[in-house]
Amino acid sequence: YDSAIEYYERAIAVAPRDALALTQLGSAYAATGRLDQAERQYELAIRADSYVPEPRLLLAQARLARGDDGYAAIEAILEPALGAQNVALAADARATVSRIRLAQGKGEAAEALAREAVDSAPESFSALTALAEALYDGVFSRGLPWSETLKEVHSLAQRAATADPTRAMAPFLAFRATSAVGDKAAAATYADRALRLLEGDRTLSDAPRDEIRAQIEFVRGVEVKVEN
DSSP states (O other), X not given: OHHHHHHHHHHHHHOTTOHHHHHHHHHHHHHTTXXXXXXXXXXXXXHHOTTOHHHHHHHHHHHHHTTOOOHHHHHHHHHHHHTOSSHHHHHHHHHHHHHHHHHTTOHHHHHHHHHHXXXXXXXXXXXXXXXXXXXXXXXXXXXXXXXXXXXXXXXXXXXXXXHOTTOSXXXXXXXXXXXXXXXXXXXXXXXXXXHHHHTTOTTSOHHHHHHHHHHHHHHHHHHHHHHO
């Protein structure tokens, strides 16, 4: 990544308004954990070419990842990406809006958007995990069928892990689903996998990384107390 950053910086020195180079530099910064610098590059890419959808999607995802709750502004950034010709990119944009709806307490709308995203891009990590999150939330907030829904959450998490085995969110979602149905052996395996991936997962900012770790530790602590 350091070499990539060096070459993208050289490219931008030659062509300061090259939206693709600015976007790729932002992605390289994100991959090395420099999320503030990544956001800055995405913003510059949008200013350079407001019609390019990729930096819009990446900027919206980055702001959500760090806990920005300015949802209207984030959706405004995302809007052009929803109609992108790139099907996978448009699906990821829809999945990002799904996460906004879930944060707003609109679980049914979140599920509908995520299902649309999965239908159009069945191997999209973002779409698969967005749907899993909406369904898991729906078990508790909307009374969705317990066993059937958690089974689907588990299946979606496994598909997401296949799509990208380097990210912690997929095994974490599988951990939540298997814990909820009382499968302690599977839950322990997924928890260990999620924790192992957390440190190297540069798609997560500090807040969600800490939240995942805390939730796993909490569930494990509850299980120990129950057994004692």
